[in-house]
Every structure is written in C-alpha cells, then in structure tokens.
Amino acid sequence: MKKFTKLLLTSLIFIICFSSYSYAGSKKVVDGQDLLTDKQEQELTKRINDIVSKYETDVVIVNMPVTRMYIGDYSEYTDLFDDYSSENNFSAYAEYDPPATDANGKTYKTPEEFSDDFFDYNNYGIAKNGSKSDDDKSGLLYFVSMDLRWYHLSTKGEAIEIFDDNAIDDMGGAVVKNLGKDKSNSYYISCKQVLDDIEYILEKHASGKTYSTDYRLSRFKPNIIVLIVLFGIALLSGYIVVEGYKSDMNTNLGSTVASDYIMKNSFKLTTKNDTFVSTNTAKVRIPTDSGTRSGGGGGHYSSTHVSSSGSHHGGGGGRF
C-alpha cells in the first residue's frame, strides 16, 4: 500500500509538472520590459503561432531588465520559471557591464545563460517524431535586454543545425541595425525582422536549402544614387555606340600622311646610335597591411555549447 501511495504521488507530481510545462511553453512573447503594446504583442504571437504550426520549430521573443537576470531571483516570474531549480549554480562570469556580481552580492546571468535557461526551464521547443530527448526540442529564442543593450539568439535542437553561425550573425546584424536606431518602435521592428528572417530560413530549409552553402540572407536595397550612376554609364555607352554609327557616315577624312607612297626598301638608316646617358633607381617602401581580414564564414557550421540544464544550445548575440 505504501508502495502504491509512493507511485501515485510520483505520477501526480509528474502530471503537475507536465501541465506547468505546457502552460509555460505556450507564452511566445514575454515582454518583461514592457516594450510592446498589447496589440503588437498579439500580432507577434499570432505570427509565431503560424510559424510554429507550419514548420514545427518553436519561436520565443523575450525581453527582460537586467534586474530579472539575477541568479535565484525569479519570484515575480514563478509562472514562467516554476521549474527553475535553485540548486542550479551558474558560473558568475559575465560578458557585459555592470559586473557579474553587484553591490548586494547578487550574481547576474550572462544573456546567453539567461536565454538558454529561459528556453530550457520553461520547456520551449518542439520535438519531432515523438522524441522524448530534451536535446531534440527544436526552437529559437530572441532575447533582448534594453538596459544592458544586449541581444542574444539562442537555438536548440534541429534549429541549431538550421540556423548556423552565419545565419545567427546575419540575423544579429539586422537586430543591431534596427535596435541601434533607438526609436520608440525599434524593438517591435527588430522582432518583426527576426520573424521575417526565421520564416525565410525555415522556408528555405523546408525546400532542402542549406544556409551558407546554398544561400544567405540579403539585406540589399538598391541605392538610387548607384542607379543614377548606372544610368549615366548606360547613356554614355549608348552615346559612344551611336557616335560610332555617326562617324561611319563620314568617309571624307582627308589625309595628312604619305605612307602609301613610300618607295619599297628605300628606308635606309646610315646612323643608328643609342647612347646610354644616366640611370636612376627609386626605392619605395611597401605599405604593410596592418588590418587582418576575417574569413567571413564560408561554409555551413553551427557552434554549440551546453546550458545549465545540460542540453545543447547554439546561437549568439552581442551589443547593439
């Protein structure tokens, strides 16, 4: 009987845990810094749900003030962090200011740690083919901390493979550009851009195309000045061609030479002196190339790391 009670209790806990997972994983936009209007939040959530149902890859948008990134301080977010265990003791290193440990002795998580943990402990990610392995839960999390001016894109599962290092870099480039504008809606615009990119890359992936090797995201917008210059070049080349036609119209060119009437073999040189006068050698230092050029990531490659929960993540981030 005691054994039965133990079993019942275990399964009860399991059921409770499971239900909380499904609840947490369903919130796709977590606006911790209140950067979005309700309407924008709804729009983004709808787009994410469309992407999730179409491509079976989870997408999460999170922004959080640095004060919510303390280790062990998740009291206000218990609904989201309910499985967040206090026994996790993250390493205190930080890639950012303010310092990893503040005056009150609280330890910050790095944006990467925070993003990965947020994803893992809130049970985001969709596993295909009924796989139970945590590492098979595929998804991408776009994290921004406005007060840190830091963004991070965290991938997990199949998404690590789909969004390779170049994809993360290219998406991050757009994030930095959008957030750098510091306009009231720049965060919203950056979210839309990230979703556009995610959808584009997932669509390409569905048609069998691999990022880096088959294609790259293009931020290219035709420049009107370049087009005007090109038109000028076109007009000039058209003018040269038509002036060529025009010169064909005139064969009355006269002649100022008599080379046709040189008597054969009459050119005789009696003196032919080539006298050396002087020499001069100039020596110019070759400018050294001080800057090093980065290779720019040619092939498809995804770097990964292991998060606090022990699962594998990919992605990257940086300042904006």
Added chain:
Amino acid sequence: MALLNYRCPGCDAVLEFDSSSQKLSCKYCDGVFDIGDVKKYNEQFTDEMVEIEEVPLDDTESEESTDWTDEESKKLKAYVCPSCAAQIVADENTAATFCVYCGNATILPKQFEGMLKPDFVIPFKINKDEAVKKLKEFYKGKKLLPDAFEEENAIQKLTGVYVPFWLFDCNTHTKAEFDATKVKTWSDSKYNYTKTDRYLVTREGDLAFNHVPADGSKKADDKYMQSIEPFDFDEMKEFNMAYLSGYLADKYDVEAKDMKSFVDSRIKNTVNSSFTGSVSGYSSVRTKSINCQIQDKKTSYAFLPVWMLNTKYNDELYTFAMNGQTGKIAGTLPIDKGKYNKYLWTKTIIVFAILTVLYLLIGRWLF
C-alpha cells in the same frame, strides 16, 4: 580649237574606253579595239578633225534663255559637235566631254598640247554599273541614313571624271634625335624598386617617295581627293587621249608649285613617324628634334580616274567621290535625327537594364 572623236574602224561610230577590257569599244557594232590600232586608223581623219572650229557662244538655242555674265562667258567655250552639229558648251579647262544631244564622246586635243600634255594616266577600272553597285553598298548598313535618301538619290547621275593630279617623287634625308627611357620595376619584401635608364638615340637616314598625289583641279575638292587615296601607280600608263573617250576630263588649273607645301607636310609627317618607329625597345620615347630635307623633287602630271556624284537631299547638296581604280568612297551622308535618338535611347535602355540586373544580382549576393 579642234574636237576629237575616236572612230570605230568597223562602223565609224564614236568609240568609248571600256574599263573592264581596258580597250576601246563600240556601242553600235560591239567591236573591241586596241588603243594603238584605233589611233592608227584615226590618223587619216586628222585633217577632218581640224575643220571643226570653236564657235561664238550662242544661247538662242536654249529654251530657257540664259544670260551669260561676262565672267562666265569668258570661261565658257562652245564647239560644234562633229556628229550632230549641236553646240557643245565647255569651260576653259574642259579636256574631254560629251555632246548632251547625241552623247558622243568628245576630246579637245588642244588641252593636251605642249606643257599641258599629261605624262601618265590611270585608266578607269570600275565601270559605271560597278560604281553604282559600290555606292549602293556604301549606303547599306549605314544605320543613321534617312530611309528616303537612297530613293531620292540621282545615283544614275554618277559621272566618270579624269581629275588632273600632280605626282611628286622625292628623296628625303633626315637627322633625328630622341630622348628614350627604359624602365624596370621589381620588389623585395620591403621595397618597390623602379630603375630608369636614360638614352640619347640618334637616327640618320634616307627615305624615298614615289608619286605622292596632289589634286591639280580647283573643281575637285582636295579633301575628297585625299580621302579616296591611295591609287595603285603600278597600273599607271603612258598618257594617251584614247583613255579619256567616254569620260569627262579637265586640264589642271592649280600649278604644281601651289601644292608643294601641302605635299611637303604630308611627306614630313610620314618621315617623322617612320623615324620615330625605328626607335624600339624603350619604355618611352620623346622626340628632341627631327630635321628632314626633301631632295631631288620631280613632278609629273597625271590623269586619275574618279567617279563623282552630286545629289540633293532636303535641299542640301551631298557630294560623293569614288576612286575609279579601287572603288574607295569619300563622302558625308546625311544623318536622320530620329534614328539617332532611337538608337541612342534603345542602346541606353538595354545597357541600363543589363547593368541594373547585374547590380541587383551582385548586391543580393554581397550584402
């Protein structure tokens, strides 16, 4: 002043020079005769020839009564056609012409007497049909030519003219000095090196010219006559009036000495480029001095064959000259402004479209 017709030994009709056979041919009996034979046959008519006299200029026969000005009438001369007795009007320089009424080829031997006797002639090699064909080919493929130009062209008015030319033969002796450099560049890990060797190059030598032509007629435009050059003087013949039969010809009215400075400049230009061309193997060559002396100058007088066409389009006169030996054409064609703009904009749009597509493709790939 007398007129001369070369008569056919077969039927006594007037013979004309046939450029394809290079002989005299008869339009009426299809006979073809050697120039020497015809000359011999025609010697018996010499007396008869003298009888035809220059007559006072008479404009009463003309339907449109033309009043000749004094100056014009001084330059114009009238003859009676030995064939049909009509009046042949010619100017003071005319040496060969036709009767406008019966088409008889007529030569005025007085224009070739004494100092006026040409030394050489290059006979026509291209006949009128070939000349018309060549002119049509010249029009073809000219993208800016107005469509109506050829239709309105009185191409059949193409006229064969022997133009009087002065031919200059000379030797030249030239001394020239050049500054020349040889430049070598190389580099090691730290430096780029440029080695410049300077040379003083001297050249002295001779160059001879044969038959540099200069137009001896005021009527023929000098530039046109230069543009249809060169003539092949290997085909040049001793002068014989018989070659002129069937063509127009004028005696010279520009003296050889008046053309001297122009011919000298052509020769000097050619000497300069020949001597500059003899300095080779250098990175740069700058001419310091060229001193060219023209020696042993000899001048001869020759008739060279030219097809001329004067035609009007939109009330403007267009002149074409064709080398009667080689078929080379000189002339300025009218330009259709509509076609010019059409080509300009279609080419521009095509190039712009290609450039834009390339820009978008490269842009998408790079950014």
